[in-house]
Amino acid sequence: MYGFRDMEKINVVWFKRDLRLKDHAPLKHALEEGLPILLVYFVEPSLVRASQSNIRHWKFIYESLVDLNQSLAVVGGKIHLFHEEVIPAFEQIQQHYQLNKLFSHQETGIAITYQRDKEVKRFCQVNKVIWQEWQQNGVQRGRKNRKGWSAQWETFMNRSLENPAWEKGDFLNPDFSEISMMQKPLDWMKHSPFTLQQGGENRAHQYLKSFLEGRVENYSRFISKPEASRRSCSRLSPYLAWGNLSVRQVFQAAESLRKAGKCTGPIRNFQSRLRWHCHFIQKFEMEERMEFEPINQGFMDYGYEENPEWLKAWKMGKTGIPLVDACMRCLIQTGYVNFRMRAMLVSFLTHHLNLDWRAGADHLAQLFLDFEPGIHYPQLQMQAGVTGVNQVRIYNPIKQSGDHDPEGVFIKKWVPELASLPFPYFHEPWKTPPIEGQMAGFTLGDTYPFPIMDPEKAARLAREKIWKAQSLPDVKKEAKRILARHTLSLRWR
Numbered sequence: 001m002y003g004f005r006d007m008e009k010i011n012v013v014w015f016k017r018d019l020r021l022k023d024h025a026p027l028k029h030a031l032e033e034g035l036p037i038l039l040v041y042f043v044e045p046s047l048v049r050a051s052q053s054n055i056r057h058w059k060f061i062y063e064s065l066v067d068l069n070q071s072l073a074v075v076g077g078k079i080h081l082f083h084e085e086v087i088p089a090f091e092q093i094q095q096h097y098q099l100n101k102l103f104s105h106q107e108t109g110i111a112i113t114y115q116r117d118k119e120v121k122r123f124c125q126v127n128k129v130i131w132q133e134w135q136q137n138g139v140q141r142g143r144k145n146r147k148g149w150s151a152q153w154e155t156f157m158n159r160s161l162e163n164p165a166w167e168k169g170d171f172l173n174p175d176f177s178e179i180s181m182m183q184k185p186l187d188w189m190k191h192s193p194f195t196l197q198q199g200g201e202n203r204a205h206q207y208l209k210s211f212l213e214g215r216v217e218n219y220s221r222f223i224s225k226p227e228a229s230r231r232s233c234s235r236l237s238p239y240l241a242w243g244n245l246s247v248r249q250v251f252q253a254a255e256s257l258r259k260a261g262k263c264t265g266p267i268r269n270f271q272s273r274l275r276w277h278c279h280f281i282q283k284f285e286m287e288e289r290m291e292f293e294p295i296n297q298g299f300m301d302y303g304y305e306e307n308p309e310w311l312k313a314w315k316m317g318k319t320g321i322p323l324v325d326a327c328m329r330c331l332i333q334t335g336y337v338n339f340r341m342r343a344m345l346v347s348f349l350t351h352h353l354n355l356d357w358r359a360g361a362d363h364l365a366q367l368f369l370d371f372e373p374g375i376h377y378p379q380l381q382m383q384a385g386v387t388g389v390n391q392v393r394i395y396n397p398i399k400q401s402g403d404h405d406p407e408g409v410f411i412k413k414w415v416p417e418l419a420s421l422p423f424p425y426f427h428e429p430w431k432t433p434p435i436e437g438q439m440a441g442f443t444l445g446d447t448y449p450f451p452i453m454d455p456e457k458a459a460r461l462a463r464e465k466i467w468k469a470q471s472l473p474d475v476k477k478e479a480k481r482i483l484a485r486h487t488l489s490l491r492w493r
């Protein structure tokens with residue numbers, strides 16, 4: 001229909017959340033095919049508009065693409081950027097080329113990308129394009145349960161890296177400017193007012209190197225500390241989420257260190273997190289409705305409050321609970337807090353404030369530079385206690401503050417209104433005696449808000465509510481189903 005006959009036959013490599021050139025099976029196999037190759041990335045307007053999307057993600061993607069194109073220039077390649085939905089972009093490409101095969105990784109994404117993939121499948125069938133997809137990390141498609149999952153995960157992680165042989169490359173570098181608004185995305189994608197980790201494969205390898213060559217030493221020791229973990233944790237999450245690194249690359253680099261007998265304890269601990277990465281995404285792959293509903297259907301009508309004022313206070317870091325506010329403000333500015341603090345933010349939202357986890361899901365997705373749908377939704381639900389199979393943990397934000405930020409270094413950095421308060425009042429400013437407050441120039445309700453609720457009372461009510469729910473027959477029935485479908489047969493080391 002587009003006059004294919006006279007047009008050059010090509011293969012296309014479609015980059016998505018796999019913005020790297022090493023350990024990239026689709027790229028490797030496309031190079032081995034021998035036909036000319038077009039490398040593409042689509043900045044899909046539907047994804048830019050998605051409720052989880054934030055400029056910080058697109059800036060990271062943009063930086064990654066710039067980095068990749070610098071590396072590709074050496075071998076004569078280039079990733080072409082289309083500010084367009086996938087099908088219309090392919091239709092435009094088809095006006096110039098005959099599409100033979102499409103190479104990409106599988107994507108475990110939000111409903112928008114799931115729908116889009118179904119449309120791409122139909123497009124390929126109608127247009128006789130062969131779409132070859134490769135497994136992304138340790139997430140296996142088409143599973144009904146987890147039998148043998150751990151063993152297959154190990155096998156995948158220990159297999160050789162799929163590094164492309166560049167000398168085989170015949171890359172197409174046409175000028176698409178008349179058919180794709182190529183320049184348009186570049187301008188808005190470049191800017192963000194915040195100081196965030198920079199995207200790019202080269203930058204990702206620097207983080208990996210500095211972690212394994214030194215920072216890993218304190219990995220287990222500081223993993224729960226909001227301030228120290230910023231350095232001692234790997235900080236690889238955005239690089240894994242956007243695919244600047246594969247889980248396998250990171251696993252193998254850690255494994256060689258472990259085999260050399262270096263930092264074996266922390267390395268094992270770290271490697272188990274890499275498994276969790278895939279384990280959570282696998283759950284989402286097998287139950288994608290988790291974006292919208294609790295995995296345990298017994299929690300469908302759990303009975304949350306609607307309180308826009310509390311939700312706003314939580315989103316802005318103005319709840320009057322210092323560690324909660326510090327975490328939220330830090331997230332807004334930097335796109336990162338460690339696992340425990342993320343869990344505490346969700347616990348506070350869903351248990352103390354009794355607000356629906358869905359009310360906070362988009363906000364956190366937008367703030368996390370490492371937003372990964374397959375980790376995000378299952379973790380949100382786990383921390384909200386709506387799975388019926390995990391032990392429910394209601395984090396006490398005052399205790400967390402005393403245990404993990406005893407001197408208030410993190411709190412004072414992100415909530416400077418509390419900087420003048422002496423120990424222990426920056427943990428619980430509402431307990432500041434008048435004389436201490438006066439000397440510090442601090443007035444509760446003026447300098448810093450009153451707590452929006454009584455944390456002790458709220459936790460007690462939440463505990464009663466969740467324990468009651470756990471024993472409901474529907475919740476128990478669903479728990480059995482979830483265990484059969486999502487539980488691993490082997491215990492991880």
Ligand SMILES: Cc1cc2nc3c(=O)[nH]c(=O)nc-3n(C[C@H](O)[C@H](O)[C@H](O)COP(=O)(O)OP(=O)(O)OC[C@H]3O[C@@H](n4cnc5c(N)ncnc54)[C@H](O)[C@@H]3O)c2cc1C
Binds near residue numbers: 236238273276340
């Ligand atoms: C409510 C909530 C939402 C979350 N959303 C995301 C998200 O969107 N994207 C994301 O990457 N992580 C998410 N996490 C998991 C975890 O908090 C981050 O992966 C971790 O803090 C990233 O820091 P790091 O790279 O320094 O981790 P490290 O401790 O150095 O771990 C290495 C890697 O292992 C994986 N990992 C670590 N902890 C976990 C975990 N608990 N579950 C699954 N994978 C893990 C990550 O890929 C991480 O980069 C979420 C946690 C919670 C409680």
